[in-house]
Amino acid sequence: GAGVSQSPSNKVTEKGKDVELRCDPISGHTALYWYRQSLGQGLEFLIYFQGNSAPDKSGLPSDRFSAERTGGSVSTLTIQRTQQEDSAVYLCASSQDRANEQFFGPGTRLTVL
Amino acid sequence: AQSVTQLDSQVPVFEEAPVELRCNYSSSVSVYLFWYVQYPNQGLQLLLKYLSGSTLVKGINGFEAEFNKSQTSFHLRKPSVHISDTAEYFCAVSSQGGSEKLVFGKGTKLTVNP
Numbered sequence: 323g324a325g326v327s328q329s330p331s332n333k334v335t336e337k338g339k340d341v342e343l344r345c346d347p348i349s350g351h352t353a354l355y356w357y358r359q360s361l362g363q364g365l366e367f368l369i370y371f372q373g374n375s376a377p378d379k380s381g382l383p384s385d386r387f388s389a390e391r392t393g394g395s396v397s398t399l400t401i402q403r404t405q406q407e408d409s410a411v412y413l414c415a416s417s418q419d420r421a422n423e424q425f426f427g428p429g430t431r432l433t434v435l
Numbered sequence: 436a437q438s439v440t441q442l443d444s445q446v447p448v449f450e451e452a453p454v455e456l457r458c459n460y461s462s463s464v465s466v467y468l469f470w471y472v473q474y475p476n477q478g479l480q481l482l483l484k485y486l487s488g489s490t491l492v493k494g495i496n497g498f499e500a501e502f503n504k505s506q507t508s509f510h511l512r513k514p515s516v517h518i519s520d521t522a523e524y525f526c527a528v529s530s531q532g533g534s535e536k537l538v539f540g541k542g543t544k545l546t547v548n549p
Contacts, residue, residue: 365525378485380537385469413479417535424537426479431486 324348326427327430328414334433335404343399343430347416355424356389357416360410368412371397387411437462437528441540449517456511456543458526468509469527469537470500479525485509492516496520521547 327346335341347354356368367381370392382388386404391397401408411431415424460466465494468485483494492503500511509526523544527537 329442332542353535357537357539358461360509364541365536367536370536423484423532425481428478 326414326416328427328430330353330430331428331429332378332431332433334435336435337406338403340402341404341432343401343412343432344375345394345397345399345416345427347382347397347414348418348425350427351418353395353417353419353422353424354391355415356397356399357413357415358410359413361427363410365413368399370384401432404432406434408432409434437466437530437538439526439528439538439540441524441526442541444541445541445544445546447546447548448516451515453514454512454516454520454545456526456545457526458509458529458540460509460512461525461527463508465531466503466528467531467535468500469529470494470498470509470511471525471527472522472538473525473542474522482511482524492523506508515547516547517548518549520545 329344352373352414359365369389370378370391375432386402389399411429417424438461442533444490446520448454471479472482473479483492484493484500485502493499498513500509502509523542525542526540531534
């Protein structure tokens with residue numbers, strides 16, 4: 323079956339602009355995660371959605387970052403007023419249930435000029 | 436809170452040699468443990484995981500890892516590596532009963548030379 327897909331694969335933006343990153347999880351997976359991979363910080367958790375529960379936003383680095391998950395499926399990560407330090411690869415993962423393997427998408431490489 | 440330490444940032448080895456990639460973790464609660472591999476310009480792929488039961492876990496591509504609770508370690512081993520094992524390897528933990536978000540180590544870059 324299809325894996326986790328993310329779009330766009332690459333995004334170049336200017337400092338101060340807003341960006342939206344999209345994640346399509348594996349069909350039927352109830353849990354969805356966003357992570358960020360950068361040279362300086364490694365892989366960091368950002369936000370977690372599980373079913374209809376309130377999301378775990380504890381990893382979001384600032385209030386410029388937000389995410390939503392519509393209809394329990396597709397998720398969008400929004401970064402407002404982008405800064406150069408936001409440059410990173412943003413990874414989405416989904417899993418069938420808690421404690422199950424997380425399947426990762428290919429990531430969106432964000433470059434803020 | 437959890438943390439993961441991967442003691443070696445880079446490990447160069449020759450083809451057909453054995454390799455061990457070290458991982459230590461810190462947590463105040465019980466955890467699940469994972470090793471992920473990232474091949475050049477590709478996404479993360481699960482190698483193996485420890486949830487419960489036998490402390491020796493076998494994964495894909497001939498890799499295995501052993502959970503040692505007293506030493507809070509989860510080292511990854513392979514008895515004979517191939518050129519194709521060249522990749523970055525990430526150890527990760529998640530807390531049992533929590534959101535199961537993964538906390539990753541900084542990664543170990545394994546380079547297998549001919």
